[in-house]
Amino acid sequence: MILTNCAACAAPLGLSLGKKCGRCSTRYCGPECQVQHWKEGGHDQLCKPIKKAGGAEQYNANKKYTEAVAVAAEKCAEDVKGQTCYICTQALHWKTKEGLVRGCSCRGTAGFVHVSCLAEQAKILLAEGEENNLGFKAMNERWGRWEKCSLCEQLHHGVVRGALGWACWKTYLGRPERDPIRINAMTQLGNGLTALDHHDDALSVREVELATMRRLGTPEEVTIMTKANIAHSYECLGRYEETLALRREVYAQAVAFKHPTDQIIIYANNLAVSLKRAERYEEAKCFLRERIAEGFDRTLGANHISVIKLRWNYAGAFCDDDKASRDDVVKAVATFEELFSTTQRLLGKFHPTTKSAKAYLESGRSKLARFDAQS
Incomplete structure (x- = not known):
């Protein structure tokens, strides 16, 4: 941290x-x-x-990064046997001697890589963008290499995301405090710590990030994502009332400031999860019905992961609600079956999102079985 x-x-x-x-x-x-x-x-x-x-902060980041890479390589060791890195083409990294990892949605023989190669690739792409004064869109795409696989274009997850978070932070922490790239690196570190389930550390990083942005006079609309990340840390730490209150604020501000559609859907899904956790099922159902009716599937596509989550959160509100009818649960289970099939096809069966979709499906089936047992 x-x-x-x-x-x-x-x-x-x-x-x-x-x-x-x-x-x-x-x-x-x-x-x-x-x-x-x-x-x-x-x-x-x-x-x-x-x-x-380079100082205490740099020393700590270097040490944490080395530890995270070792954990990631050990965690992935069974899956990567006999494979080589798609970037450097070697099994063992020539300099660091680290092993391979795979933490995205690649399947078959694709996606095996060294964390160091991913970090170096992202670092080079961003440096080239800065040198050539590329615009925001191009720089944002290059920044994405710190969190997305260049082959399947899906987010890295788990131990690989954690190691990349430390890689990003150790690369840019020495930049001036006002440098947006340094602040973005702080975001990546928080996301990486969350992927490792180090939620106290993630919250600490995110609170420092928000405090830094406010001290520098960052406009409130720019701090929305950081506040959304803080709310997620609250949730992971069991601070549910604070989570719900902050997620209401984040969603309202994102809509008011006309944030990108994909971000607004993420905030909507997060708020729906908090409403369900607070057992405000009718409010959750009404809120999600309104969001689904806005036609995000036409804007982003029916296979966009956030659009999928809108639908399964809506179905989940019926499965979680003790007052839901059997017919409602039957419809919810049918939705879960469709969405589980879709996520498995898009992301593979081992991806965390697919596992989450499977858990929703099993929960719905269990509730339906209880209905049938009572009849």
């Missing part, structure tokens, strides 16, 4: 409080902790290596 705590006692320091080591910039809440850390915490041995790496 981003370093906002005392290195000795872990007291929160925010972004500006406390004292820094004059050599390596490691942060402390005061001189007492700094002295203790030097004498008893091992900082006397680490100070020079930390300075050599």
Whole structure:
């Protein structure tokens, strides 16, 4: 995570409080902790290596990245046997000696790669874009290489997403605080930590990101995605009332500021999930009916993952609601069967979205079976 705590006692320091080591910039809440850390915490041995790496933040990011790559390679080891990287064509990375991973929607013999190769590819593409003064759209597409597979165009997930989050942050953290790329790298780190289920750390990163943007005077409409990410961290940590309140705000602001359609649908789905969790099923159904009626399937296509999620959230509201009729549940199960087939075809059976669709289907079938058992 981003370093906002005392290195000795872990007291929160925010972004500006406390004292820094004059050599390596490691942060402390005061001189007492700094002295203790030097004498008893091992900082006397680490100070020079930390300075050599570029400071405490860079040293921490480099270390976390190396650990995340090792975890990702170990997690994917069984799946990648006998394969080679589609970027460098080697099985073992020539420099880092890391193993292969695959964490997208590629199937068969496609999509095997080293995290280092993915990171280097993304770094080069972005640097070329900056050098040639490419426009926003082109730069945004190149930035996508930090999170999407260049072969299947689907988001990386799990341990691979986590490793790429640290790769992105360690690459750009040294840029000026106002640099949008540095702020975007913070977003990628938060997303990566979430993919690793490190939700406390993800929330810490996202709160730092929002605080930084506000301190720099970023317009409120630009902070919407960061607030949406904070709401997701709240949800993962079980802070459901805060999640619902923030998601209402995010959706309303996204509509008011006319954000892109695909983003608005994501925020709508998130709000619907929170409404269902709060057992506000009628409100959730009404809200989702209105969104489906807006015809997003014609705008983005029926196979767009957010459009699919709108439909399964709507069906899920009937399966979760104890007051739903058997006919409603029958229709919901039929919807789940269709959507599970679609996600499996588009993303493969091992993708998290496909697994989520399968869980919805099984839940619906279970509720239908309970209806039949009572009749």
